[in-house]
Amino acid sequence: MIGFKLTPKNRYSVSKLYPIIGGKLFKNFNEIMEHIKNGKLNILIYSFTSLQRDKIAKEIEIINKIKKEKKSTHPILIAGGPHPSGAPNDTLKIGFDYVIVGEGEITLPKIISKLNQNKELNNKIIMGEPINDLDEFDKINPMTPVEITRGCPHKCGFCQTPQIFGNKVRHRSIDNILKSINPNSDVRLITPNAFCYGSETGTKPNIEKLELLLKKLREGKGKLFFGTFPSEVRPEFIQKDTIELVAKYCHNKYLHFGAQSGSDEMLKLIRRGHTVNDVLNGVDLCKDYNLIPKVDFIFGFPNENEFHRKESMELLNYIIKKGGKVHAHYFMPLVGTNFEGSSPTPLDKKTLKTLGQLSQKGLVSGSWSYQRDVQNIQ
Ligand code: SF4
Structure with a gap:
């Protein structure tokens, strides 16, 4: 057996x-x-x-x-x-x-x-031999979300996804996705960046393919969730024409995306490939389209200083003021990533206190406190 x-x-x-x-x-x-x-x-x-x-x-x-x-x-x-x-x-x-x-x-x-x-x-x-054609593997457990895209062209220094699945994006075809979902149930999908569906390089949206996918999925009887749990979108992909599709076809209350830091200098150091402005623009567009932005942050990056953290807290406060929520993590040097072997930076008391207070109010969620404890950070 x-x-x-x-x-x-x-x-x-x-x-x-x-x-x-x-x-x-x-x-x-x-x-x-x-x-x-x-x-x-x-x-x-x-x-x-x-x-x-x-x-x-x-x-x-x-x-x-x-x-x-x-x-x-x-x-x-x-x-x-x-x-x-x-x-x-x-x-x-x-x-x-x-x-x-x-x-x-x-x-x-x-x-x-x-x-x-x-x-x-x-x-x-x-x-492991990589799969070129996701459609070849259509034996999917109907109880779990369907994986629509695999691989990520971005190279965020803290992330294991490109190490496991490589930088080449591969998309499941719309026909195969429709075959794999239960048309009577709610639809949730797995992808590193929902707005990159159909894009050959995964670096900019393919609006035509995205709209076709959502239109077809919307024909089912269940609710359609896109760009929210268990997947997310990248902030620079949040544009009028992508978010409009979510507002038009989906049932999401939230749009989930990663800022990771409020400092452009830190974003460069961690090789995120987007700016703070992209995050601000994403938050504002969510507001315009009645979506709640749920934004990921990572605190305690190696070489993170007080100034970087101050900028992160400013961005976090802006998101909350706009009615958004924050999903906070404590940096972990994951194996196989660029940061493997590096040490998290301890957070100052003021940041810890603010995160704790916002968590109690339900404005900040995430495993930041647990991740701090398991790494024995003072
Ligand atoms: S964090 Fe997201 S965008 Fe960055 S490498 Fe990982 S999967 Fe790709």
Whole structure:
């Protein structure tokens, strides 16, 4: 039997692989242990982020101890996802047998087929073969949002997406998207930047394709959400002709986009590829079209100084004054990114106090406080 460890954080990745591979989804570790003790599990697959790394490492240690006691090589442990892709050697050190770096849909079935034939794999770290045509993989779990675009041409220094999926954008066709959604349910979509749908390079909107997609999706009976959870848009893509489409076809209350910093100097340092003005323009356009801007910020970038932070707080206050909300993160040096190995800058007391007060009022949400705690930042 093949099993996937399912967590609240990996359900979107597992939902892409499970329809191709099949097997059993394990929601808890005890269930996995029962299957291992009964000798029923041949292959076990994990997908996880760096935040989950230590918890997963403990589970793998327990599994490997049992394997040793039983003098068994099963279950064979395979890992993929953000942490294994960014830190494959660390993932092997944790105790996994094989690591897939990048995309798994083509490579994982090949690995499983070889392992099922008791064939040895040449390498422990295997580069995932990227999918050129997303339509080829139309076996999608109908309970999860449909991935309409994969890959990102931008190179934000803190982000793992280009490391996992590359810089080349690939779009699922409209026909295939329509085939993959349930026309009687609400529609939510996965993409790094919803407004780049249909654009060959992913660097500017393709209004014609966007409108056709939304028009077709709107024919369903459910509500249509675009540019909001679980996806977002880039601020420089918020223009009159893109936001007009959301207002015309979608049911969103919010438009979700990333500012990350209120300082143009910091935006350059983190290679965001947009300016503070793009964010201000996006906020103002949201107001004009009765959408609530929900804007991502990251605090504590390496080399962030008081001046950068003051500019971020000014932008944050502007967004709130305009009726928007802020989604705040504390910088984490994720593996495989430009900032891997760097240290977050501690925040001053005044910023922490303001973020805390705004969180209590429901104006700031996000994991900034948890991310600060897990990194032991004073
Ligand atoms: S943060 Fe968004 S735009 Fe930047 S690289 Fe990641 S996915 Fe692309």
